[in-house]
Amino acid sequence: MSATRGLLEELIRRPSLTPEDAGCTELLADRLAALGFVGERMDHEGVTNLWTVRDPQGAAGASEASRAPLIVFAGHTDVVPPGPREAWGSDPFVPTERAGALYGRGAADMKSGIAAMVVAVETLLARRPDYPARLAFLLTSDEEGPCRHGTRHVARVLAERGVRPDQVIVGEATAVDQVGDRFIIGRRGSLGCTLTIRGVQGHVAYPERADNPIHRALPVFAELTARRWDEGTAEFPPTSLQISNFHSGTGVSNVIPGSAELVFNFRYSPAQSARGLRQAVEAALDAAGLDYQADWAHSGEPYYTAPGRLREVVAGVLAAHNKGRAAEEFTGGGTSDGRFLAPLGCEVIELGPVARSIHKVDEHVALADLETLTNLYGQILDGLGGA
Ligand SMILES: [Zn+2]
Incomplete structure (x- = not known):
């Protein structure tokens, strides 16, 4: 069995349902310590976090003063719940091979990425024990959950200490059909809102004595959902507003309801700011004279890595692997922990296995x-x- 598969199987056997870590981090920390990494647990509010660094100058604990470039592998040990056991072809926490693939929760998102990163570093250091850069791993057990006490916390501590990585590689699943066909160079921001529009309840036969909150909402949201917020950028799709929930009504046909609730979300490019979008929506609601309460939740800043050393190296390696065909450089999809690391001033890309089965039953990765x-x-x- 290959080293990567062996490590992946050990990780899948640890049922690290977010924010549980189930011993994954200890296993990885020990494995990296054997290579000369000096680890620091940064556990916070029930979340397991590890920051561990190998400095070629060897000075344990002197890493922040080191001048060697700092390359970080980032990932999460936690997984989403498997869902009903009977929907799976095999136990989600017993790694099982079928038809050339390994099945188990976390097989793609993202225990395979972590296992591949650790074995890649083991192999590299066996070949090049004098590798000139500092290497670090940032691992957390809170990426699938609220993402408050994981990478965000570690990034804050690193920023306070003046630690500034040069390059960060996040091992999230990014490929479409085959490993190396796509990698991520940025992610959109996410801004959500739960909006309550207040009206006046009444009889449908006497609308003049009521104020229908549905009728108030419709024209405003017809305009907001049709609005061209921006044209996107060369590398980001245009900003989009999607309504995910619209609740109102009493359940009977002869009552105008007293209130309506909408839940909507922006996925926005770096051309926008959360503050600007919020102001634009509230200006439209105010202009329409709505009586409302807006509860905003800003769940992610966008990030973008401009062309530079990291993108050039990754694109070159992938093009060679793809026999000359360039890998897609992608900015779509959901948010990731890259958003917390990019503000440290580093280049960030995400590269990992095929994403098709993530969060589903029968999650798997091709061996x-x-x-x-x-x-x-x-x-x-x-x-x-x-090299
Ligand atoms: Zn993930």
Whole structure:
């Protein structure tokens, strides 16, 4: 059994339902300590976090003063719940091989990414014990949950200490059909709102004695949902507003309801700000004379990594792997912990296995992809480390 598969199986056997870590971090910390990494647990509010660094100058604890470039692998040990056991072809926490793939919760999101990163570093250091850059791992057990006490917390501590990574590689699942066909160079921001529009309840036969909150909401949201917020950028799709819930009514046909509730979400490009979008919506609600309460939830800033060393190395490695065909550089999809790391002033990309089965029943990863991904991480490290 390959080293990457062996480590992945050990991780899948640990049922780390967010924010539980189930011993994954200890296993990984020990494995990295054997390579000379000096680890620090940054557990916070029930979340398990690890920051561990290997400095080529060897000075344990002196890493912040080191001048060697700092390359960070980032990932999460937690997984989403498997759902009903009977819907799975095998126990989600017993790694099982079927038809050339390994099945289990976390097989794609993202225990395979973590296993490949660790084995890539083991292989690299066996080949190049004098690798010139500092290498670090940032692991958390709170990426699938509220994301408050995980990478966000560690990034805050690192910022306070003046730690500024040069390059960050997040091992989230990013591929469409085959490992290396797509990687992520940025993510959109996410801004949500729960809006309550107040009216006056009454009889449908006497609308003049009522104030219908549904009728108030419709024209405003017809305009807001049709609005061209921006044209996007060369690398980001246009900003979009989607209504996910619209609740109102008493259940009977002859009563105008007293209130309506809408839940909507913006996915926005770096051309926008959360503050600007919020002001624009509230201006439209005010202009329509609505009586409302808006509860905003800003769940993610956008991030974007401009063309530079990291993108160049990754694109080069992937193009060579794809026999000359360039990998897609993608900014769509949901949010990730990259948003907390980019503000440290580093380049961030995300590269990992095929994303198709993540969060589903029968989550899996192709066994061949585990080896490919391990090799790709190794080649990227070689590129960044001047091989
Ligand atoms: Zn993930």
